[in-house]
Amino acid sequence: MANSSKPAMAAMFSRSLASASRYLPRPPVAFPLWQNRTFRQFLSLILFFGIWQILCTIDFNVFINFTFVPSPLEVFGATVKFFAGDPMVHIKASVMRVLIGFGAATLLGVSCGVLIGWFKAIEDLVFLPLEILRPIPAVAWIPLAILMFATAEAGMIYITFIGAFFPILISTIKGVEGTDVLLLRVGQSLGAKQWDVFKEIVIPGALPSIASGLVIGMGNSWFCLVTAEILAGRYGIGYMTWESYVTSNYPPIVMGMLLIGLMGALSSLVVDRALTALMPWRVSNKG
Template sequence: MNASISGTMAGAPPPPSGAARVWHRTVKVLASPSPYLMLAGIALWIAIYWLLCEGLKLPRFEKMPGPITVIKDWVSTDPRQGLSIYVPEYYEHIYVSCRRILIAFIISTGLGVPVGLLMGWSKTIKDYTFPILELLRPIPVMAWVPLAIPMFPGFEAPVIFLATLAAFFATALNTMLGVQSIDESYFRAAGCLGSSRWHVFRHVVVPGALPFIFTGLQISIGVAWFSLVAAEMVSGDFGLGYLILMSYVNSTTVPMVIGMLTLGFVGWLSSGIVRAIGNRLMQWHVRALAMQGR
């Protein structure tokens, strides 16, 4: 019997390699309409952009650089307005903004997730902290600029603080909602089994809140990006926000549009990375949604 089992196991095909799994997923994605609809949406947006600025040259749009003008400068070795993929300064702006976002995202996650878990788990902690968060959350990031500049030295710290502040609220509140969404029956079942408060927190609260936590992280990184750009426009020496502002001040509209498009691509990529990490860490949740057809 053991020999037959061994023979069966020996004759079983080996599990697919990582490359095979990636290829299978790629084929599956290409077989669905999603990527083609995405490309069609981008093409439609570019067509409308070209039509407004370069095709019809409508009022209020005729002075804006169209997509052809922007792309020509973007890929030119000798750009007319000084910025392209061949200019080292372009990549320095991207690097500085990405570094600031990474630092702000790590800090806001490290603070926001524990605060949200504790607020959702303990009514006492929520009663202390939630009113403060609700008082500070509606204050725009730009209103913090006059305080951030004297509070933190240099150009770097105020910008990181402002991006962290905005992302913190989104992370903490979504985490708190995640804990509050957990069914009470799980807590009762854990109590009947004699679980300590620490075990309930570790094995019920944290896993139950994970879907909301990663949703909050996707929101927070987007919030961090537009807060960062606003901060770089006021207090910064490099970065995509600083690039956009300086292009506006110098009336160089092509670098301004290049900076805006670059910001969109980098923000989209960063949100995709957070989403991919979340799906990887929560494969059980992804499978549950798939079984529900969502």
């Protein structure tokens, strides 16, 4: 009885493995277009905006009130009006603030993270104060940014810097600390000096974690943009979004939110692709 059940169990295991694995050929499906990732992603956008439009049209008000939420068609109208004016003034101001803040956070976050992760003495000296500052939200830094910096522009860049710095710092520290001890011992047994071990083993081993921190940091910089541009300004997507809220002009609020989300997603994608090119040994398992 047990012997006769083994072939059946093996066949069932083989079928489940083929359907679950990202690498083995998948069984044929009734809807071939579903295998196309671009189609699935496009469909997700249609469903998102379609459900949103329906909820606004029927004035859905069960736990969440959509009565006063702008519909996608209203947001589209606000977007057309925005791009018919002078959109690059706002887009350029926001992009520059995010890029400068993110660039400074990358330099300082990666440098400090590597030193803290590699040298225990440096960790003991600087990590605890940084860990105390890390949970402070970006909006809480606004009064101090006003006091610390002579110009509002510098204060806004500082807020985007804060948003990116701590994810990059922590990811770098964890990446360096997570270096395989066996690889370190192999390098030392082969006569490698400390600098060679650091350059050839520690940094390449920490790169995936650093890359994750950079992608998250870029997203956080955009996340903090509205907070940063509350400080001052006449220009910027975050400032425009906040001004629309103050004047109760609701469609541009949602347009600004979606524009920040789109630019943040594109920026994170560019960072991710650039870092992936530096790590050719990484194999994607997305099917």
